[in-house]
Amino acid sequence: MKAAVLKLLRSSLQSDVQADRVVPPSGFTAQLTLFAAGAMAFLAVFALALSLAAGRLAERWGDELARSATIRIAAPADQQQAQTAAALRILETTRGVDRARALTDAEQAALLAPWFGAELALDTLPVPRLIEVIETKEGMDAAGLRLRLAAEVPGAVLDDHSRWREPLVKAASRLRLLGWTSTVLIAAVTAAMVTLAANAALAANAQVISVLRLVGATDNYIAQAFIRRFTLRALIGAAAGMVLGMIAVLLMPRGDDETASFLTGLGFQGVHWLFPLLIPPLAATVAYIATRIAARRTLEGLS
Amino acid sequence: MIDLENVAYSYGGGELLSDISLKLAPGSFHFLTGPSGSGKTTLMKLCYGALLPTSGYVRLFDTDVRALTRDDVAMLRRRVGVVHQDCQFLDHLPVSENIALPLHVSGRSRETQSADLDDLLQWVGLTERAGALPPELSGGERQRAALARAVIMSPDVILADEPTGNVDWDMSQRLLRLLIELNRMGKTVLVATHDLSLIRATKAHVQVRVLRIANRRIQLAGADL
Numbered sequence: 001m002k003a004a005v006l007k008l009l010r011s012s013l014q015s016d017v018q019a020d021r022v023v024p025p026s027g028f029t030a031q032l033t034l035f036a037a038g039a040m041a042f043l044a045v046f047a048l049a050l051s052l053a054a055g056r057l058a059e060r061w062g063d064e065l066a067r068s069a070t071i072r073i074a075a076p077a078d079q080q081q082a083q084t085a086a087a088l089r090i091l092e093t094t095r096g097v098d099r100a101r102a103l104t105d106a107e108q109a110a111l112l113a114p115w116f117g118a119e120l121a122l123d124t125l126p127v128p129r130l131i132e133v134i135e136t137k138e139g140m141d142a143a144g145l146r147l148r149l150a151a152e153v154p155g156a157v158l159d160d161h162s163r164w165r166e167p168l169v170k171a172a173s174r175l176r177l178l179g180w181t182s183t184v185l186i187a188a189v190t191a192a193m194v195t196l197a198a199n200a201a202l203a204a205n206a207q208v209i210s211v212l213r214l215v216g217a218t219d220n221y222i223a224q225a226f227i228r229r230f231t232l233r234a235l236i237g238a239a240a241g242m243v244l245g246m247i248a249v250l251l252m253p254r255g256d257d258e259t260a261s262f263l264t265g266l267g268f269q270g271v272h273w274l275f276p277l278l279i280p281p282l283a284a285t286v287a288y289i290a291t292r293i294a295a296r297r298t299l300e301g302l303s
Numbered sequence: 304m305i306d307l308e309n310v311a312y313s314y315g316g317g318e319l320l321s322d323i324s325l326k327l328a329p330g331s332f333h334f335l336t337g338p339s340g341s342g343k344t345t346l347m348k349l350c351y352g353a354l355l356p357t358s359g360y361v362r363l364f365d366t367d368v369r370a371l372t373r374d375d376v377a378m379l380r381r382r383v384g385v386v387h388q389d390c391q392f393l394d395h396l397p398v399s400e401n402i403a404l405p406l407h408v409s410g411r412s413r414e415t416q417s418a419d420l421d422d423l424l425q426w427v428g429l430t431e432r433a434g435a436l437p438p439e440l441s442g443g444e445r446q447r448a449a450l451a452r453a454v455i456m457s458p459d460v461i462l463a464d465e466p467t468g469n470v471d472w473d474m475s476q477r478l479l480r481l482l483i484e485l486n487r488m489g490k491t492v493l494v495a496t497h498d499l500s501l502i503r504a505t506k507a508h509v510q511v512r513v514l515r516i517a518n519r520r521i522q523l524a525g526a527d528l
Contacts, residue, residue: 022404024395211391215452216381217408218374300373 022212023205023225030233033197037237037287038244040190041279044183045245048275051179053266058172061165067135068161069142071100074128075155084129087153091133094148096140103130128155190283191290194230198294201226209302223295227288234287238280246276304329304460304491305350310359312345319345321519323359327460327493332486332509334502335495336524337516343495344388346516347464350493351383352376364459381409384453388465390445392437392452399424399433402451409456420455427451427481442469446478460491467501475501483508 071091075083084102091100103111108127112120133140142160149156202209212222249267268275305327312320319342327333327350335343348354349361352368361368363379371379392401403420406412424430427447432440440448446466453461463482467475479501486492486509496502505511513524 021396021400022393022407024393207391208393211393211404212408213377214380214385214387214391215405215408216377216379216456218377220374221408 020225020228023201023208023229026201026204029197029200030229033194033230033233034237034240036193036197037190037234037283038241040186040193041238041241041283042245042248044186044279045242045249045276047179047182047186048279049249049267051176051183052268052272052275054172054176054179056265056269058169058176061172062169066161066165067137067139069133069135069140070159070161071131071133071149072128072157072159073131073153073155074126074157077126079155080129083153083155084131087131087149087156090145090148090152091131094140094145096136096138098134098136100131100133103132187282187286190234191286194234194287194290195294198226198230198291199298201229202295202298209299213302219296219299222299223292226295227291230291231284231288235280235284238283242276242279246273304364305493306360306362306365307349307356308360308362310349310356310361312342312349312354313357318357318519320349320516320521323521325514325521327491329459329491330486330489331491332483332505332511333493334505334511334513335493335516336497336499336502336513339497341516342519343497343516344464346521347385347462347493347495350462351385352379381405381456382458382460384450384456384458384461386446386449386453386461386463386466388468390449392445392448394437397434397436398429398440398448401437402429402448402455405452405456411456423451423455428477443471443474443478446470446474447481450478450481454485454490458490460493461485463492463494465496466494467496467498476504479505480508 071087073080073083073087088100088102091097105123108130109118109120111130112127142158146158149158209222252267254267305325307323307325310320310323310325311318323346335346337343345354349356349368350363352361352363352371355361355368363371364382366375392398393404396404399420400407402423403412421430424433427450429444429447429451432444432448437445437448446469450463450466453463461482466478466482470478475498482492482494483505502511502513515522515524
């Protein structure tokens with residue numbers, strides 16, 4: 001598919017220079033097309049970054065977090081140790097549990113530090129013990145585990161995170177959808193803009209077209225002269241816009257692992273850095289098709 | 304070559320031409336005359352497929368024009384050289400490139416040596432003006448450049464609509480001699496003009512037939528011209 005598009009572009013772009021010269025050069029409008037293609041490519045880079053980042057987020061919340069759960073043991077201080085051990089025993093024999101471990105006092109203190117400050121002596125408070133449960137790929141039967149815990153460990157509460165995970169996954173998926181919709185809209189606006197510019201160029205060159213028709217030029221020959229121009233302008237403009245957009249994304253402040261959030265994660269990762277490189281050829285293809293349709297329609301209305 | 308049979312043409316308002324039958328045989332030289340507004344230009348346009356007849360049949364090279372696709376019309380115009388009264392050029396390209404334009408658009412620019420183009424420029428007397436832009440040319444130079452452009456593809460038919468409309472007598476004689484020369488080379492020539500002295504001058508050199516448009520119809524004019 002990509003090879004076919006490239007071949008099509010190459011064959012239409014490499015024809016002789018003379019064919020290009022039959023249409024007089026146009027200064028200002030050409031720059032407008034370049035600018036608009038560049039601006040659209042710049043926006044497309046951000047729409048892509050948003051879509052991909054939202055996609056990553058949805059995947060992480062939907063997949064990685066789905067495979068972890070927490071059990072909270074809230075029992076009187078003298079029974080906590082025993083109940084924690086009982087819960088761990090149950091987990092060992094539960095299908096779908098990969099591993100489970102009780103958090104140490106130090107880890108729990110670290111988790112609470114953002115809320116209570118680091119100076120708080122946790123042992124003076126009745127803090128429940130947390131057990132981190134990592135599930136296997138197949139997942140565990142949360143309802144069954146809950147029943148067993150209720151029977152044997154009265155102070156245990158199982159939280160599989162689904163309560164707060166679901167709306168987040170939903171929001172991230174919706175954000176991804178919005179990002180892709182924006183990308184499609186940007187492509188459509190590019191097509192509309194190239195069509196307008198091409199129609200203006202065709203109208204401005206009515207005499208050129210009638211001379212060419214008179215001396216025996218086919219519609220295809222005349223159309224190519226316009227198509228080549230607009231395809232090249234879209235390609236060059238979009239390439240410049242894409243480079244600027246990527247630089248802007250590169251310069252976004254980045255959070256480290258602890259402070260990473262959705263906003264600081266807005267960017268490309270790994271192979272996704274290659275995605276924006278598709279914008280210029282796509283813009284060129286859109287311009288090629290739009291100019292071709294506009295030229296055909298105009299030429300067929302002439303004698 | 305060009306064959307019109309009971310052709311009528313009407314613009315929105317009313318009929319301009321009706322019941323026109325005409326045959327242009329290979330190698331013939333025809334004049335088309337008539338008062339202005341009588342439909343000379345319209346008849347010329349019917350002859351190269353720029354207009355379709357309202358009724359009747361136009362056959363160009365034995366093909367009905369109604370059956371021609373747009374690409375067929377383009378191919379046809381490579382065999383029919385047309386000179387308009389108000390000839391138009393690509394104003395941003397020099398004269399020599401304008402004259403060679405039919406070769407470029409038909410993809411034949413490589414076959415033709417620049418020597419041929421030089422000969423043609425010499426023939427129409429534009430060697431000195433080859434590098435000029437069309438807006439810089441005088442009326443006569445424009446007409447000669449248009450004629451050179453019309454014949455560079457070595458067409459079978461030359462259609463010239465008032466080719467001497469904007470030029471003085473000497474220049475019109477020069478243009479006429481070029482057309483007569485082409486006719487002697489075997490080309491079919493149709494010239495629309497209202498200049499009767501031009502027709503008389505031509506008759507001295509070559510056998511011509513004069514067609515006159517009057518009252519929407521075409522008549523073979525008498526030999527008294």
